Amino acid sequence: GNSVTQMEGPVTLSEEAFLTINCTYTATGYPSLFWYVQYPGEGLQLLLKATKADDKGSNKGFEATYRKETTSFHLEKGSVQVSDSAVYFCALSDPYNFNKFYFGSGTKLNVKP
Amino acid sequence: DTAVSQTPKYLVTQMGNDKSIKCEQNLGHDTMYWYKQDSKKFLKIMFSYNNKELIINETVPNRFSPKSPDKAHLNLHINSLELGDSAVYFCASSQDGLAGETQYFGPGTRLLVL
Numbered sequence A: 001g002n003s004v005t006q007m008e009g010p011v012t013l014s015e016e017a018f019l020t021i022n023c024t025y026t027a028t029g030y031p032s033l034f035w036y037v038q039y040p041g042e043g044l045q046l047l048l049k050a051t052k053a054d055d056k057g058s059n060k061g062f063e064a065t066y067r068k069e070t071t072s073f074h075l076e077k078g079s080v081q082v083s084d085s086a087v088y089f090c091a092l093s094d095p096y097n098f099n100k101f102y103f104g105s106g107t108k109l110n111v112k113p
Numbered sequence B: 001d002t003a004v005s006q007t008p009k010y011l012v013t014q015m016g017n018d019k020s021i022k023c024e025q026n027l028g029h030d031t032m033y034w035y036k037q038d039s040k041k042f043l044k045i046m047f048s049y050n051n052k053e054l055i056i057n058e059t060v061p062n063r064f065s066p067k068s069p070d071k072a073h074l075n076l077h078i079n080s081l082e083l084g085d086s087a088v089y090f091c092a093s094s095q096d097g098l099a100g101e102t103q104y105f106g107p108g109t110r111l112l113v114l
Helices: none
Strands: A003-006 A011-014 A019-021 A023-026 A032-038 A044-050 A056-059 A062-065 A075-077 A086-094 A097-103 A107-112 B004-007 B010-013 B019-025 B031-037 B043-050 B053-057 B064-070 B073-078 B087-094 B109-113
Touching: A003 A086, A003 A097, A011 A019, A019 A107, A023 A032, A023 A086, A032 A062, A032 A097, A044 A062, A097 B043, A097 B053, B004 B087, B010 B019, B019 B031, B019 B087, B019 B109, B031 B073, B043 B064, B043 B073, B053 B064, B073 B087
Parallel strands: A011 A107, B010 B109
Antiparallel strands: A003 A023, A019 A075, A032 A044, A032 A086, A044 A056, A056 A062, A062 A075, A086 A097, A086 A107, B004 B019, B019 B073, B031 B043, B031 B087, B043 B053, B064 B073, B087 B109
8 A cells, every 4th residue: 555654753953954854655656756844823835746756856945856766755955944843744646546645644843043 | 815725714613513614726726635634743635526526535434525516615514523523624626636746735624522
């Protein structure tokens, strides 16, 4: 079956620190991969995505590379800001039913000034 | 301006009541979804409609009934509410439901069953 595993949070960093949030997946076939961000009290927003192996998604200084050999899609940012504090969700879309998304459990990021 | 909107934003009710949550999208998308997010932030799909037709129906109690009067609206009706129904319910939409498409989420409805 399909599933997404993310590192447990919370992750607490100082401003300007380097961020990595690990995400690995299990899927039959070739899923599309996504990172969504949820700010307090809001819905999920797409942060970035990659639709095939070796693609790199990037947005707002965040990036993630679709690694088929390690079934991973780790999220990275070189220098985090306080405004990046949020919950980050890794997700995949079912390769045979594109409407069906599987989300990881979310990783809460706290960035301190 | 709001792409995907939900009403109400908060819903507090007693066990056994029946309630509805409404969702509307103005993006012109063909596919809409309902998700449930539990207290641990775990997000799970419940239903999906494409052009008013049900295409995903996960293992959800039949007390939950989605209704899509047109492709811009997907409402969720819940009968005989239980304590375990307390959660945040998110509506989402996507263009055609094709590979790699982004799903756009509403702000959520926070349901508390007492």
